[in-house]
Amino acid sequence: MSKSKRPNVVVFFTDQQRWDTTGVHGNPLELTPNFDRMAQEGTHLYNTVTCQPVCGPARSAFQSGRYPTQTGCYHNNVPLPHTTKTLANQFRDGGYQTGYIGKWHLAAEEPVSEERRGGYDYWLAANALEHTSEAYQTTLYNNNCEPVELPGYRVDALTDAAIRYIDKHKEDPFFLFVSYLEPHHQNRIDDYPAPVGYRERYTARWTPPDLAALGGTAHQHLGGYYGMVKRLDEALGRLLDALKSLHLYDDTIILFTSDHGCHFKTRNKEYKRSCHESSIRIPAAITGPGFRQGGQKKELVSLIDFPPTLIDAAGLDVPEEMMGSSIMPLIHGRSKGWQEDVFIQISEAQVGRAIRTQKWKYSVSDPTKDPVHDSKSDHYTEEFLYDLEADPYELTNLIGLKSHQEVAHKLRERLLRRIEEVENERPLIEQAPIKGSGQRRVTEKEVLL
Template sequence: MSILVIMGKNASIRSVVVALIVLLAPSQLSAQSKRPNIIFILSDDHTYQAISAYGNRYVQTPNIDRIAREGVRFNHAMVTNSICGPSRATLLTGKYSHKNGYPLNEKKFDNTQQTFPGILQKSGYQTAWIGKMHLGTLPRGFDYFSVLPGQGKYYNPDFISTPNDTVRMNGYVTNVITDLSVSWLNGRDTSRPFMLIVGEKATHREWLPDLPDLGAYDSIQFPLPPTFTDSYKGRKAAMDQDMTIAGTMRLKEDLKVHLDYGKDAYGEYARFTPEQHTPFYQYYEGKVSREFDSLQLSGQALAEWKYQRYMRDYLSTARSLDRNIGRILHYLDSTGLAANTVVIYASDQGFYMGEHGWFDKRFIYEESLHTPFVMRYPGVIRPGSVTAGFMLNIDWAPTLLDIADVHTPADMQGVSFMPLVDGKADTSQWRKDVYYHYYEYPEPHRVPPHFGIRSERYKLIRFYGPADYWELYDLDTDPQELHNIYNEAMQKKTIAALKKRLLQLTREYDDKEAQQLLQAANK
């Protein structure tokens, strides 16, 4: 193709560049329109109860809400193992923890195994991971990465972009991750489609807000969840855990009451610049700690005060997360990429916001099993869609391959969820139950290993290891999972049917450990 540009007397070089872009754009758009770009924003511990699109009336998450409003909201997106690193391993591999070899945190993920980014890379996509990965190894299958070591820090975080290159970046981690993401997008090869994973640290414990968000929710008195004072009657695992706001949550480290900000400061506070230190110190020492001292609380009153502080810090930390999602959406709008870019926002799992008196996750119970998931796909997903279909995080990788028109390997255990959202397929045969398996014990929260099945109405759970018992819940009559009905005589037929289906699922997903436990129980 030949292009002739005639410059007039007053023409500028910039005008000529713009003209060239306009002339070239149709061919580039035509090439890219066949395969969309993908941005997957994955937060840490940001639960659906903390998002206004999911019904929270006390917070506003306008940018996450925008993705839902312009695309689809999943009401039953669920995880297969509710814990951070294993959830990311499942995203990469499309497999359960027992198949991808990463059932526990703080291990080393086998990055030589097949992953969806590596498959996309081989098919012509540019791939990048920026932010938190937390898998004990560096990414493979990516053209570019810049990741936090381990959990990473909220303020002035380090980033690794090659095995021997660790750089400290000044600023707040969520802002820095967005800066790095936009920089990579600006420098990418525009002749190829891209797939970018934005791995957010927020809202992981210990919930450090960005400076503009300090005290953002101090004027709100959050209502206690109905189950905040749960007695755990009839539920041994719930009774024996170590994740309560009242007892486990720490005043100093978690809620920043009388922190040490000196040179031997706890955690990352020694990293603070003077500009960061002053407002942080003034807020937590001058206001929060002073309030705590003046109230002289104990017992239930102290637990409720801790809950309010937890909510305010957690949600203030989430404000920057949502704001930076808005920055990414604005970038796509301003560059013309929005029309051909799939945008997904999800969290690695759910989280407790005081339900049952807890924080953290791990259990198969609803608040930690469910994860927020919203997705925008212009021209394919009808804006404002909502689906109640059962979707699992093993489905994420196959779906992204499907979107890119790439074959899903046979050993991936999930399936593309596009039939739930594109309106082109019969969903009557879609899954009606899900399988779950959690492993990590005893540290850090003493939740015993367990596996189970969640159907449309029931949840059957087998606790093992240090425990040896079953639980059954009727979610129609007991959505808060307060009444374990496993030992009720009238449930025998239901239990038999659920156990039969549970065994089928362990075989389908080749979970030999669970199969052995089930078979031993039947002897």
Template sequence: MKIALQVRRYLLLTAACFVYMLSKGQSSRPNIIFIFSDDHAYQTISAYGSKLAVTPNIDRIAREGAIFTNAMVTNSICGPSRATLLTGKYSHINGYTLNEKKFNTGQQVFPRLLQQNGYQTAWIGKWHLGNLPEGFDHYQILNSQGQYYNPQFISSNHDTTIHHGYVTNLITQFTEAWLDKRDTSKPFFLVVGEKATHREWLPDIQDLGAYDDKTFSLPPNFHDDYKNRIAAQNQDMTIDKTMRLKEDLKVHADYEKGGIYNRFTEDQKKSFYDYYENKVSKEFDEKRLTGEALVEWKYQRYLKDYLATAKSLDRNIGEILAYLDKTGLSKNTVVIYASDQGFYMGEHGWFDKRFMYEESLRTPFVMRYPGVIKPGSAINQMTLNIDWAPTLLNIAQVNIPQDIQGTSFLPILKGDKNVPWRKEMYYHYYEFPQPHHVYPHFGIRTERYKLVRFYDAGNAWELYDLQKDPHEVNNIYGSKGTEKLTAELKQHLKKLMIEYKDEDAFKILDAEGLK
């Protein structure tokens, strides 16, 4: 009897120790907040050296953690980038190659793996993947693209409710409300999905006219003639011809008949009318601009609206950081700020993204990880959005499935200077012809060169020396002296296609006789 009692006590003590160790292990695992914006250009962030705007709160994350100087995406478009975040896989593998489809949430997504390993998970804000999230304990997502003013949100209990206010502020309010009531016995993973800075760039009322005292310099390739670049010649995303005066720039906008302003309250509508009709539209009428002068005026208005919209984004990031400080969560919470891809701020005369040129290929990515990342670090290695999922799993001490195509960069964050890392990346864009008539293409980018193959209707190759031609206006494909370089890049491109199992792209190369 005594022996049995002793055994029982021993087992109880062992179980108690196990529970204690488990709870200690869970509490030591960091919380993770991933703030994910839409179409926010790195060229507009002061941490990246921007002369266009000052972004103190995004800069704070970089200053207290790391800035990634070569963060890139594998398919520069909104929904597919979110799908890549969730899966750690290329678009052709996760099945979400272009917008306005239904993402297969039943496949392996890393938040579900976190959920199964003791994390509480949530997604608040823009989702835009054609269905409802899975792998999350809680969600409160915008209906489809969402609206800037008085938007609809769909909650975990499937209620769809209109909430009064400005979308970026609402997302922050809902974020803090969820954090207040979360299960504090578990670490958490939270995605804050921002609508900003998506077209049509409606600023918060308090930010209307925030940049009216500035005149922005034109990018060096603003008046690009697209010489020797068939795809660039035939796109439909120029500030000149594609950007709409009425809808995009609010010149003589219709505040009464349909459209986005039907959502506005009378006070909100009055504020917009006073600014855009009585100031912006009046200026447009008085100037009577044509030709290049009109295009440059449109550029100035585009940047002023875009940056005013981004101003609220940065301010709300500051609000979230302040919340973490106030609650003590900042001590054990990884904070990441990233965009779904880059965006053109007049480079090549464009807005939007899609092309494999640098402004849309590269995306902002800053990360704070207390006790791990040395403040003020710069991560110069070529990281991809397929790397985000395995890195977050690694941070959460969850096994990384072998079929994830990305690689965890946690060793780099910890200062391992000997970790082997990629010297080249693979890209594949699909969406054509709508909405911007950008030919589908794939390509390879190395530290110095970029080789791109446009296919289907835009059957052409492009080659750039990024060291000599950082603005990508001189396509040297087929030029004398590039034969050996081109052959080597094609072989490397072929190897990446094999590595990432892009069979459809490989068939195109195979049809050209590239063995």
């Protein structure tokens, strides 16, 4: 890459993909060889979580670099304010061509009007792709709000469109955001329609411990879900091949991640919208200039850290109003001072707040609030506490145990600081009733992890 040319940037964004669908996280089904290789050759962000486990709010955070309560997009179907400075605005101001392909979910209209597209120059998208398309029938809308029918399985249709965009814009630096629906369910049938023949490959093959223990819809849906993940990984391989064949691979930053995970109706009546790892933990790897041979980073990274990271890596100025932090210092071995916890806002299923450290997960909620219409509360109640080292799939809730009172106290204070930092208020958090803890105890060192 010449010093005068900025790197291209591609975001490969999936929907509702669990972190443990990937080989580098121990999935034994060989679903993600391309992602795994990308993670090993680039930088694998091992402990990445979303800042809001709902489609629209997570996307608002990614596009703006601000928490959902700050943009007002704290639940689905809230339009991103057209005055919001987005990634597209930042990159366009930096001399980039910008393109968006796939699912948007940041408007309240279909097709999405120009002022509601976040400032992207090229547009081939649908606000709610799950409602405008089926597995083998993909309808998007172009810059003129005209419907465009794309052939093939939906993952392939979007990938073909992305490759066409890259080929057309290869002479100038571009920022391309490719937003897939898969492995999200098809809403109208409540199913995970994989490509023909893929569901059968993975049915009854491997079930993560939380789903094996808690049931939900895993036995019905995992085969199709895994089949979707497999096709996404094949699409990633095709996109990387296209970059190589166009001699752009060495000059292009590629980020792979997802908006949130999937718990298959084990934690509530839906597939996400909870504090659990199955909802919030997501796969993430980044490669390209500045990120190759970065290794595996186990520091905690939030979805809200990706906007400043991409802007920083492109050599642009990171706006002060962005709440996340660029991971570039981590890449260069400067982990001192990096965040020791990540903050999560939860809506639609509950008005909740959570904090995750390397060892602990602590969550509170207000059951008296309307989880759709109320963005926050001034009075929360402790709900969950998990030891993520001893119980990574969160099968034992420790909240209220006498042995864990000091842990809960420390996490309560950390969560309150995070809420105050983001929401400019300091609510009351009511302690859970104390109960016996048997032989359980916590060492002084563990309290602070």
